[in-house]
Amino acid sequence: MAGTSGPARSVSATAPADGPARPSAVDRHIKDYLLHVSVERGLAANTLQAYERDLRRYGLFLTAAGVDQVEQITRRHISEFSQGLSDGADGGSALGLRSVARTVVSVRGLHKFWALEGISTADPAADVHPPQAGRRLPKAISVHSVTRILEAAGSETPAGLRDAAMLEFLYSTGARISEAVGLDVDDLVLPTESDEGPSLVRLFGKGSKERIVPLGSYALRALEAYLVRGRPALVAKGLGTPALFLNARGGRISRQSVWTILKTVAEKAQIEGEVSPHTLRHSFATHLLEGGADVRVVQELLGHASVTTTQVYTLVTAETLREVYAAAHPRALG
Known part of the structure; x- marks a missing residue:
């Protein structure tokens, strides 16, 4: 050094x-x-x-x-x-x-x-605090916009089936892009005929911390279609890999490729503004809270170490409440 x-x-x-x-x-x-x-x-x-x-x-x-x-x-x-x-x-x-x-x-x-550790007798940094950044609201898009993106994704080709499954998966689970591309097929816990309730998936977050999250029915159907009709054709082009989402050469897909796929689909769906995989994660959290989910449940689903990190999403929903109130209450403005 x-x-x-x-x-x-x-x-x-x-x-x-x-x-x-x-x-x-x-x-x-x-x-x-x-x-x-x-x-x-x-x-x-x-x-x-x-x-x-x-x-x-x-x-x-x-x-x-x-x-x-x-x-x-x-x-x-x-x-x-x-x-x-x-x-x-x-x-x-x-x-x-x-x-x-x-x-x-x-x-x-x-x-x-x-x-x-006794290397120093005092801590001279104890009273030096980091600057406070302005609280930036996470970027989220509406349920309608997410639906347009998901409906515009995919086709009956192996790559198209993968794209549809991948984007449905990101919005269904709120997974980070690194968590999604790092998934193996064995990380999916798909239901059997005797199972009740949503399927589950095992994610590995920051620091390799493992968490289990539910998988919605739309994402499950898209994944099943990809696993049956899409992934076998892609994996045959490579050397064999346990990765869930594959590229055109049969290897694990990269984060950059997912960004490009989502950008292309968002343009096809005529969504204005920048849309990234993290946009789907933000939208996942915001839509859950707007639907009445407890902030600590959302914390667990997102894999946040502290609930404070998750609480920033409550500012988004509070802003939505203010907008609705201002538009709907007869004496809100005047």
């Missing part, structure tokens, strides 16, 4: 003149923390990469400031680092508000770990 740049006095103090700079104590302790979050917390690969990227930047900032021991770090260092993230004053590229907040959270977690 750090030790590759910074003031000359810092380098000369940690490396011989004829060799590369040795990692400082700060750098070594950052690596220890990254190993901890990787092994002990079971974070997803993308999350681990974000932690490493954020803390490498922090390590370079400290090196440039002449800091090579954990006990030298003060609240002022952390505040200056966080303030410089938005305009690149810390030496890196300028970040947006949400990326700044994520980086500050990474630094706070690092210092908390150091304090708990």
Whole structure:
């Protein structure tokens, strides 16, 4: 990490003149923390990469400031680092508000770990808080628009049957696109004649956390048609794979391909605005809440670790209530 740049006095103090700079104590302790979050917390690969990227930047900032021991770090260092993230004053590229907040959270977690492990005697980051991003409402489309997309999807070709099943699946389960493309056929729990109620599917979310979600009848019929008349033709073109959704070469379909398929279908259905797989996930949550579902049930279905994340969808439904009230009540406006 750090030790590759910074003031000359810092380098000369940690490396011989004829060799590369040795990692400082700060750098070594950052690596220890990254190993901890990787092994002990079971974070997803993308999350681990974000932690490493954020803390490498922090390590370079400290090196440039002449800091090579954990006990030298003060609240002022952390505040200056966080303030410089938005305009690149810390030496890196300028970040947006949400990326700044994520980086500050990474630094706070690092210092908390150091304090708990006795690497430092205090936690100088405890009172440094990430900037608060404005609360952005998730983008959702109406039930009517979703229906138009799903009715425009698919055909009797193997790829068409796959497309219809895939889009029905995304809206029926609220799955993330990464969860959907990562599915194997064995993750489906299809009903037998003695079963009652909706079918189930096993999803693997962030951090490989498993959850079971119901599968609606429309999605079930589309999946059964794809499994019987579509997937066999596609899998025959490849080397054999357990993946549920396949590309034209018989391999696991990619997230980018699903984006392209949905964009094409949305244009065919004449849906205005940008529509992505995440739009279907947002619409799934919003429509459930509008239909009276409990927010904690929706939390479980979405795989959110905290109900706070799910509660942002209640702002969408509240906005809908205001619009309906304003349009329908005789004395709402005037």
